[in-house]
Amino acid sequence: MERVGGISGWVYNNSEESDLIQNIVKRILAELTNSPVVVASYVVGLDFRLEELVELLDVRQNGLQVLGLRGLGGIGKTTLAKALYNKLARHFQCRSFLSSVRENFKSRQNGPEFLQKKIVGDLSSHKVPPTFSDAKSYVLEMKRILKQNRVLLVLDDIDDAGQLKELAGSREWYSEGSRIVITTRDAAVLPTDFVDKIYEVKSLGKSESLKLFSHHAFRRENPTGAFLNLSKEIVSCTGGLPLALEVFGSLLYGKRIVEEWQDALEKLKQIRGPELQGALKISYDALDVQERSIFLDIACLFLNLEMNREDVIDALRGSYFGVETAVTTLVSRSLIKFIDSEQLWMHDQIRDMGRQIIVEENLSDVYGRSRIWNPADVLGLFQDGKGTRDIQGIVLDLEKKNFPRDKKARAIAWQQLCQTPNFTSAITYFREIYKEHHHRYATKDGEVILNSTSFESMVNLRLLQFSNVKLEGRLKRLPAQLKWLQWRKCSLRSLPSDFFPRELAVLDLSESKLERIWGWKWCWHAQQVILMYIIVWLVSRFSYFG
Known part of the structure; x- marks a missing residue:
């Protein structure tokens, strides 16, 4: 009350009501x-x-x-x-x-x-x-x-x-x-x-940690009853890290059986030291099988595609039932968020935890993993024809670039590495190697050329995202199980009649040069077009279809 009393304000009288309102509005807008x-x-x-x-x-x-x-x-x-x-x-x-x-x-x-x-x-x-x-x-x-x-x-x-x-x-x-x-x-x-x-920046103190945990676990400032001591023990295991407190508190929200809390506490105690990702994985392990798969799709494939909530649900709808419910669960567990006009967001620690799960599927062979998101790995897959039945999702988002034409760049980088052997010079050298590798696939327009034969062995591929990529070979080789295909900046003028994946739920051809689709003339005025079809009919998501 003493602090409130010290705050200056405006003196109000009946004759100045309109002026007072204007001042308040101006002050709010300024803030x-x-x-x-x-x-x-x-x-x-x-x-x-x-x-x-x-x-x-x-x-x-x-x-x-x-x-x-x-x-x-x-x-x-x-x-x-x-x-x-x-x-x-x-x-x-x-x-x-x-x-x-x-x-x-x-x-x-x-x-x-x-x-x-x-x-x-x-x-x-x-x-x-x-x-x-x-x-x-x-x-x-x-x-x-x-x-x-x-x-x-x-x-x-x-x-x-x-x-x-x-x-x-x-x-x-x-x-x-x-x-x-x-x-x-x-x-x-x-x-x-x-x-x-x-x-x-230090970790939170015990009382601050308890308050933050309690907010997410109980929606109140402090735990009560039998859960007070359990909450204190959980808080002590998180090391005062706000992210761990938020995720773990969200995991226990709505659970009011003491044994469930005791079980969660025992799992947390098994993580030695301040291993944040281990604590976060407990929340992942508590998801059901479908929720885990959706979480991994988002962590590995969707984060850099500037998707909103509706985009995420559309992309996943063909692969799962009850996608909206699963996404809501991930939000309630604080594993994903939709911020700034419903844009998808995930903390990088949670993202890294999810991606590490995929890495551990096959430590020695990246193509034996279910999701591939690193551009170098994807390019290597198509170069060597290493597609496998393990792969469920691929992202290759390549904006138009001016690819390097100076063949001396690699030699200069190597010379620099020899003269000054440090981490920075090593990264520069390997970056030049990657650029040369990438350049072999690039057209003069910056498109990357890939061969469709690599898809023949990817029989379980569900999610595929390309940007600024040209496919050589027959599109019919794309897997029949494909549910979501985003092919932005597609240079094809028409889609061939033999390309008709029977389970495809979403086809996104944003910013493409397409004029005909399955022999039909296709026109639009919007910059982005998402096509959804069931069996033989299409519904335009944007302004014009003819």
């Missing part, structure tokens, strides 16, 4: 504008940490301040960085928050150019941000904006010093008063000549 990123709906232990960080960055000082947030995966670095960004946003007209840098940086679909473009777009004062044809121009524009403006820049989840160099440059790039925040699991990627201070 909404100054909270540009979404923070988790329920958090604990944030206020004190936030106060410490605000004090460390002290926006009243003119000098450049670079702050690193270091901590274990799942400990809440991103949540803390988002809250800090929202707290400081009103002090900076130029600001940018880059999420999942590590994942985007290594993505063929996004990559460093995508992130540099986003920084320029976020910080630019133009209503329509400038666009450039090459990465160098974006870097020059970044340097210009950063030097002329006081900026707030947050880089979330950096795992390599090279990423920091490409996205944040050097201290000389920035004007006085700018603030940069970097989150990472490894303090070694934060160079001392760039970063002023490193803040160690």
Whole structure:
């Protein structure tokens, strides 16, 4: 009450009611504008940490301040960085928050150019941000904006010093008063000549952990009765990691039989040390067989395809009954989320747990696994014709790229590796090998050419995603069991009459050049088209079908 009494407000009298309403609306809109990123709906232990960080960055000082947030995966670095960004946003007209840098940086679909473009777009004062044809121009524009403006820049989840160099440059790039925040699991990627201070994000205390766990397990602040001591024991086993507390609490929500809790506790005790993925896998093991399979489809195949809830359900509907119920279960267990206009999202620790399950299906042979998502593995599969009956899902999402034509690149990278043998030079060399391998399949338009004969042995393939790929050979070789086919930027002018997978539920030909389908003329005006058919009829999901 004392804090409330100290908050200033507006004096109201009857003659100023309209003015009061206008002021309140303006204030609310201003607050909404100054909270540009979404923070988790329920958090604990944030206020004190936030106060410490605000004090460390002290926006009243003119000098450049670079702050690193270091901590274990799942400990809440991103949540803390988002809250800090929202707290400081009103002090900076130029600001940018880059999420999942590590994942985007290594993505063929996004990559460093995508992130540099986003920084320029976020910080630019133009209503329509400038666009450039090459990465160098974006870097020059970044340097210009950063030097002329006081900026707030947050880089979330950096795992390599090279990423920091490409996205944040050097201290000389920035004007006085700018603030940069970097989150990472490894303090070694934060160079001392760039970063002023490193803040160690620690695990939650016992009372905070109990409160967060209780919220997800009981939807109340504290457990009661027979579950109080059990809750305390579970909390002590999670190491105070917010992600583990949320997932494990969600697992036990609605379960009110003490023996079920005791069983879950025993499983948790068997995990030695702060093995987060082991704790997360307990929630996975509690799913039924179909829910596990759907979870693995999402973790391995769907995450980078910018899908919303409806897209996910459509893609899975042909493979499973009761997909909506299963997806709802995964959401209630905090294994997946739909955020920012129903966009699919999964914490990278949960994603890695799911992908590790697939890796352990066959440790020695990637083509003996049920789902393949790494572009190099998929290209190798088609190069060597190693398709197997084990494969159920494949994703090969390749945006149009300018493939390398300089054959000296590999030799230069090798020379650099010999002169300076370190992790970075080794990665550069293997990247050039991969580019040369990829180039052998590329057309002048950037399409990747694959042979359809590799599909003949993939009799259990259910889910297939291509982007910017050209198939040589007969489409009839695609497996009859195929349920979902997304072939974006398909260059075919028509689908042959012998291509008619009898169990196909969804055919997505977005951004394709298709003019005829099974001999019928096909036209549309929308950029994206999803076709669904049952036996012999098609229903257009978008604007026009004729």
